Amino acid sequence: xxxxxVEIYYFLLALEPRYKIVLFMILALLITGxxxxxxxxxxxxxxxxxxxxERRIKRMxxxxxxxVVFTDQDSSELKDAVxxxxxxxxxxxxxxxxxxxxNDLLLYYHRNLGGEAFIRIENLYREVGLKxxxxxxLRSDDWHLKAKAINDLSTMRMGETLFEILQYTDxxxxxxxxxxxxxxxxxxxxxxxxxxDDLETPMSEWQQxxxxxxxxxxxxxxxxxxxxxxxxxxxxxxxxxxxLMRHLNQYHERNELRKLLYHRNExxxxxxxxxxxxxxxxxxxxxxxxxxxxxxxxxxxxxxLRAMGELGGAxxxxxLRETISSSKEYDILLEAAKSLKxxxxxxxxxxxxxxxxxxxxxNIVKHVLDDRI
Amino acid sequence: xxxxDTQNSLVDILIYIFxxxxxxxxxxxxxxxxxxxxxxVIQARKYxxxxxxxxxxxxxxxxxxxxxxxxxxxxxxxxxxxxxxRSLLSIRYPNYEVxxxxxxxxxxxxTMLIEEYHLEAVDFAVNYIIETQKVKAxxxxxxxxxxxxxxxxxxxxxxxxxxxxxxxxxxxDYTLNIDVDCILEEDCLxxxxxxxxxxxxRNMIASGGVVRIANNCRVEKGRIIDVNVPNTMLAQFQTxxxxxxxxxxxxxxxxxxxxxxxxxxLGVFQKELVIKSGGYDNETIGEDMELTVRxxxxxxxxxxxxxxxxxxxxxxxxxxxESWSILRKQRNRWTRGAIETLLSHKRxxxxxFYGRMGMISYPYWLLFEWLAPIIEFMxxxxxxxxxxxxxxxxxxxxxxxxxxxxxxxxxxxxTLYIEEITFFQYKKRRQLLKxxxxxxxxxxxxxxxxxxxxxTGNWDYFFEGKKAWGSMKRVGFKRPTNRGQKITGGGDxxxxxxxxxxxxxxxxxxxxxx
Numbered sequence: 040x041x042x043x044x045v046e047i048y049y050f051l052l053a054l055e056p057r058y059k060i061v062l063f064m065i066l067a068l069l070i071t072g073x074x075x076x077x078x079x080x081x082x083x084x085x086x087x088x089x090x091x092x093e094r095r096i097k098r099m100x101x102x103x104x105x106x107v108v109f110t111d112q113d114s115s116e117l118k119d120a121v122x123x124x125x126x127x128x129x130x131x132x133x134x135x136x137x138x139x140x141x142n143d144l145l146l147y148y149h150r151n152l153g154g155e156a157f158i159r160i161e162n163l164y165r166e167v168g169l170k171x172x173x174x175x176x177l178r179s180d181d182w183h184l185k186a187k188a189i190n191d192l193s194t195m196r197m198g199e200t201l202f203e204i205l206q207y208t209d210x211x212x213x214x215x216x217x218x219x220x221x222x223x224x225x226x227x228x229x230x231x232x233x234x235x236d237d238l239e240t241p242m243s244e245w246q247q248x249x250x251x252x253x254x255x256x257x258x259x260x261x262x263x264x265x266x267x268x269x270x271x272x273x274x275x276x277x278x279x280x281x282x283l284m285r286h287l288n289q290y291h292e293r294n295e296l297r298k299l300l301y302h303r304n305e306x307x308x309x310x311x312x313x314x315x316x317x318x319x320x321x322x323x324x325x326x327x328x329x330x331x332x333x334x335x336x337x338x339x340x341x342x343x344l345r346a347m348g349e350l351g352g353a354x355x356x357x358x359l360r361e362t363i364s365s366s367k368e369y370d371i372l373l374e375a376a377k378s379l380k381x382x383x384x385x386x387x388x389x390x391x392x393x394x395x396x397x398x399x400x401x402n403i404v405k406h407v408l409d410d411r412i
Numbered sequence: 413x414x415x416x417d418t419q420n421s422l423v424d425i426l427i428y429i430f431x432x433x434x435x436x437x438x439x440x441x442x443x444x445x446x447x448x449x450x451x452x453v454i455q456a457r458k459y460x461x462x463x464x465x466x467x468x469x470x471x472x473x474x475x476x477x478x479x480x481x482x483x484x485x486x487x488x489x490x491x492x493x494x495x496x497x498r499s500l501l502s503i504r505y506p507n508y509e510v511x512x513x514x515x516x517x518x519x520x521x522x523t524m525l526i527e528e529y530h531l532e533a534v535d536f537a538v539n540y541i542i543e544t545q546k547v548k549a550x551x552x553x554x555x556x557x558x559x560x561x562x563x564x565x566x567x568x569x570x571x572x573x574x575x576x577x578x579x580x581x582x583x584x585d586y587t588l589n590i591d592v593d594c595i596l597e598e599d600c601l602x603x604x605x606x607x608x609x610x611x612x613x614r615n616m617i618a619s620g621g622v623v624r625i626a627n628n629c630r631v632e633k634g635r636i637i638d639v640n641v642p643n644t645m646l647a648q649f650q651t652x653x654x655x656x657x658x659x660x661x662x663x664x665x666x667x668x669x670x671x672x673x674x675x676x677x678l679g680v681f682q683k684e685l686v687i688k689s690g691g692y693d694n695e696t697i698g699e700d701m702e703l704t705v706r707x708x709x710x711x712x713x714x715x716x717x718x719x720x721x722x723x724x725x726x727x728x729x730x731x732x733x734e735s736w737s738i739l740r741k742q743r744n745r746w747t748r749g750a751i752e753t754l755l756s757h758k759r760x761x762x763x764x765f766y767g768r769m770g771m772i773s774y775p776y777w778l779l780f781e782w783l784a785p786i787i788e789f790m791x792x793x794x795x796x797x798x799x800x801x802x803x804x805x806x807x808x809x810x811x812x813x814x815x816x817x818x819x820x821x822x823x824x825x826x827t828l829y830i831e832e833i834t835f836f837q838y839k840k841r842r843q844l845l846k847x848x849x850x851x852x853x854x855x856x857x858x859x860x861x862x863x864x865x866x867x868t869g870n871w872d873y874f875f876e877g878k879k880a881w882g883s884m885k886r887v888g889f890k891r892p893t894n895r896g897q898k899i900t901g902g903g904d905x906x907x908x909x910x911x912x913x914x915x916x917x918x919x920x921x922x923x924x925x926x
Contacts, residue, residue: 061811068818075825076848079832083841183461190465214462245609248474249467275612282476369539399537406537411552 093140099127107163108156121166142169164195186214193222201226208234217246224253235268235276242275269295274304281310285317300326305336312342321350341374348378372400376407434791442819451664456724456834468602480508481584484592485574490519492593494528499634505601509560511578516568525563530554542576542691545569572692572699591677595729604680607721614719617707618681620674621727622658625651636729641843648850649858650732655827666722670773676700678728698749705757712766740865747869785866817855824851
């Protein structure tokens with residue numbers, strides 16, 4: 040046996056270098072393949088183990104959580120419940136992972152419940168040490184741990200952590216920054232939106248949608264800062280302010296809105312027109328005529344025509360009628376016809392003389408008059 | 413073996429060139445795959461970490477969600493159309509419409525749609541912004557529950573023509589282009605739209621998502637209920653191929669902004685840019701890749717700072733061919749599609765004006781998608797020839813082949829590992845075992861076949877002038893089908909902005925089916 044190995048050894052030693060390299064690579068690949076397969080299987084066992092542990096913990100703590108959430112308990116009962124939960128998740132090896140399971144469970148309950156149960160879950164979250172764990176993660180260097188911690192704290196409405204979170208609203212890491220901005224609005228309400236005053240980084244549309252989702256809970260409170268935001272150098276802040284104006288009926292800055300109809304950024308222009316429509320800001324109609332003449336962007340033109348349909352009167356009927364007769368662009372024609380319909384002027388749409396319209400315009404008028412579309 | 417004295421002879425030089433090309437090329441392929449794999453893992457992990465706290469409910473309830481039109485071309489789809497349209501109508505997104513285009517089907521597709529969804533023809537003024545075959549009628553439902561459904565009945569003109577017709581009637585700011593026989597995940601649109609809404613610095617013009625294989629999966633009410641590995645070995649090979657292509661390749665290219673293909677089965681596009689760049693090209697059979705490349709070119713040539721995104725989540729499920737003959741036709745078609753696109757956009761090749769697309773993506777796809785099978789095929793022929801002549805070292809060659817084989821298997825196992833730690837779709841041990849066995853056999857059974865198909869594709873394109881779609885019989889998800897979709901890629905001057913117009917888009921009727 041030994042001699043065979045010695046023979047193989049000398050055989051390999053005598054090989055040309057290129058043979059040696061390739062043989063070495065094959066061997067390395069073989070070993071890598073086997074190792075990776077072993078890792079895959081181990082990973083699978085680990086996942087199965089984790090899932091089993093998760094099920095076990097859930098089984099143990101779910102009834103306790105439900106008791107805390109759905110019954111009126113005094114402080115000693117709550118302490119007992121906390122102790123029981125801590126015993127269930129206590130483990131020298133898996134404590135952190137067990138805490139994460141508990142965290143997810145509480146978040147789940149919080150998302151799906153309301154009223155008194157909300158407050159009880161929040162108390163439980165504090166008492167079992169999850170808030171502390173989130174605060175520790177907040178000081179971590181990993182962006183994803185930080186962002187997740189901020190998200191957890193805001194979901195669980197840990198208002199006392201607001202000042203800690205506020206310092207991240209202009210963080211260089213986009214993920215952390217967005218979570219902090221969202222948490223600020225959620226925990227601090229409209230006052231916490233002050234971070235918009237000097238926000239230099241752009242806010243994505245996704246972020247604006249998230250912030251709006253929170254802001255809609257303010258209902259129709261007056262937001263004093265909208266004025267400065269509408270004048271911001273950061274276009275995304277201007278757009279967001281317009282969105283807020285529109286959805287929260289903030290009429291008080293309508294003069295600023297009029298200026299934004301001429302904004303250099305066409306996205307802002309578009310949003311400004313939409314906001315004018317929502318706020319029924321008929322006084323800006325004369326500006327809209329100007330915008331229609333000045334812009335080359337068909338999207339802006341169609342928005343203006345829509346605004347005329349929503350805000351206009353007899354004067355605009357003439358303009359829209361004229362647009363249908365003279366324009367050749369489909370979108371413009373369609374929007375002008377829709378606007379007349381919106382104004383209830385079916386008579387105008389039906390009243391075109393024979394051959395007054397091109398075939399295209401005629402089809403569009405028919406399209407608009409068809410209520411099934 | 414006869415030993416020739418080839419020192420300093422022409423044969424000697426040729427053999428050295430041969431060695432250089434074959435071995436050098438192989439090593440380059442191996443290294444590039446490894447690099448793409450590493451990038452993919454990093455990106456997928458980042459994506460998953462971010463998604464641990466993403467709440468899609470925000471956008472689902474938002475009045476500010478951008479509008480999307482789902483474009484679904486259908487041709488003789490009576491087996492699946494009702495179920496698939498229902499699945500499209502139940503997608504979770506607040507602001508979307510579904511446009512089904514009946515592209516001159518000869519079966520009962522349209523009648524079934526009319527009956528099931530209570531459709532009636534309306535006075536729809538079609539905006540022929542992109543020229544298409546004549547639209548015969550546009551239908552809307554009498555039932556308000558389906559008020560976001562639009563059915564377009566038009567004369568047959570091919571898939572591209574049908575998509576263009578759908579574009580003409582769409583009202584959304586974005587379009588989700590799909591194959592009507594694919595199954596979409598419920599959250600598909602929410603996840604696909606997120607990159608568009610998150611981008612702040614550049615203009616996102618398109619985004620794709622991962623397509624997975626539905627063969628042998630349990631489907632109920634248009635949703636995947638239970639994910640399984642396909643039963644047949646051929647579909648298992650394709651499962652591995654899709655995993656490698658989407659999980660490793662596309663994710664990495666997406667992060668490098670080098671994607672040249674958003675699959676026709678699943679892709680969101682910015683409608684305005686699709687229209688400005690001319691819509692789908694009826695002249696090509698690889699319309700999805702051609703559009704992606706053309707849109708990128710259009711954006712670049714007009715100085716638009718753009719980006720093409722990719723979502724690593726499995727969002728769409730499709731059936732792949734389970735018969736060798738249909739697979740051969742499909743791969744043949746993909747090859748011809750890739751060649752067409754690459755040739756029609758050849759000015760991208762090593763053109764610095766086009767940035768990464770010209771300097772990295774295009775050459776990569778040219779070398780490793782189009783030319784790879786040719787180089788491989790020629791290499792095998794030459795190897796046989798040289799070994800018969802006894803002018804090459806056979807033992808080293810065997811070792812090298814063993815190395816390639818070992819690498820391929822190891823790479824497949826690495827893919828399975830990445831799948832395991834990321835999206836973990838195949839949960840049972842038996843499923844994993846099946847895929848490992850398929851991975852061991854794939855380089856011996858499947859790969860040579862794919863090379864053969866690509867070679868015939870090249871032959872058909874250059875010598876037979878074939879540009880038609882083959883016939884694909886669809887039988888529905890309840891039974892095994894032979895339906896597949898495209899997973900290939902690819903797309904001269906230097907430095908200056910080009911002044912050559914983009915390929916024009918002219919209408920052409922799809923050739924009659926055999």
